[in-house]
Amino acid sequence: MPGFRAQDIAAPASRRRFLATAGVAALPLLLPGRSRAQETVERTSEALTPETQRAVDRGLTWLGKKQVGSGGSRGAFGTGGYPGGVAVCSLSGLAMMCSGSAPGQGPFGKNIDRCAEFLCTCVGETGYISQPNFGQDNMYGHGFGTLFLSEYYGMSDRSDLDATVGEKLRKAVKLTCDCQNNEGGWRYQPMKSDADLSITICNIMGLRAARDAGIHVPDPIRNKCIDYVKKSQNSDGGFRYQIAHGGGSTFPLTAAGICSLYSAGIYDGEQIDKGLAYLMKYMPGSGSGNTGYFFYGHYYAVQAMWHAGGTHWAKWYPAIRETLLKKQSGDGSWADGEVCPEFGTAMACIILQMPNNFLPIFTP
DSSP states (O other), rough: TTTOGGGGSOOOOHHHHHHHHHHHGSSSOOOOOOOHHHHHHHHHHOOOOOOHHHHHHHHHHHHHHHSOOTTTTTTSSSSSSSGGGHHHHHHHHHHHTTTTOBBBTTTHHHHHHHHHHHHHHOOOOTTOOTTTOOOOOHHHHHHHHHHHHHHHHHHHHOOOHHHHHHHHHHHHHHHHHHOOOTTTBSSSSSSSSOBBBBHHHHHHHHHHHHHTOOOOOOOOHHHHHHHHHTTTBBBSSOBOOOOOOOOOOBBHHHHHHHHHHHHHHSSSHHHHHHHHHHHTTTTTTOOOOOOOOOHHHHHHHHHHHHOOOOOHHHHHHHHHHHHHHOOTTTTTTOOOOOSOHHHHHHHHHHHTGGGGGSSSSGGO
């Protein structure tokens, strides 16, 4: 909503409860001599500039108007194609949570509830989260859907919806675990086959969020997927698409790979140092970052830099902030030709709101 600022809403008790359940492995290492609280204050002190907050307000308001209010697609952000699928719904709901709204609370509380309701209707008997009328979500959508439902479940105190979301979420997590392949990764379809890093990372984040929310994720599943990520790194510090077929490093995959290592509790060492050095070559606005998959890459890159902190964050966030402010359309959306405007707008709002530090999955 225009004029709404995230800090105007107190974090609900359920949000604090969720944060308290997150394991120590979800917290990054600190700079010598500084407490975790000091690190967070330093990184959030700049927060969102007034111009950035207005841009976010406009983007979230635009998304809210796109959400379907009735019928079989109620809660989705369209009635067909990518806007009508689970990935866009999940990311849009996460963007609204990043503003400080929570299930049933805040300016976007009802929108967030509708997202959860829609996603629950998309969880099949096997646990696969997919809009059956569209074949475009694949295991990308399942991973993003698991992530959103986990964040929602951890924040909600309402027993009726909690029970439904919890049941659906456990099914989704079981499906993810059951179709992990022998290498430790996932592919487009919910079955054991080959794997690629991009889809694997979406599902790693979903499992990490579920585990933080109190859903059991077996340690062998976690260990295998982290091993897959580690083996995907090239000698130049970047990450490649598939282990089996080799291939060159790319910015989006490297951003996602580093983010996954942080999520697994790996915060320093040669792999992290080389990965961050590779990412810094693609500083937003430098002219080197036009490698395709802009929003997907920067969604993970801003998380990686947020966890890295220090000069990495201090340089990266202002650069991506200014880049995104220039890309926003007059109606408040981000329509950059990637997937659909709803996807771009949700991703841009998540990226810009990283300093709010509200979602447990992003919390250092």
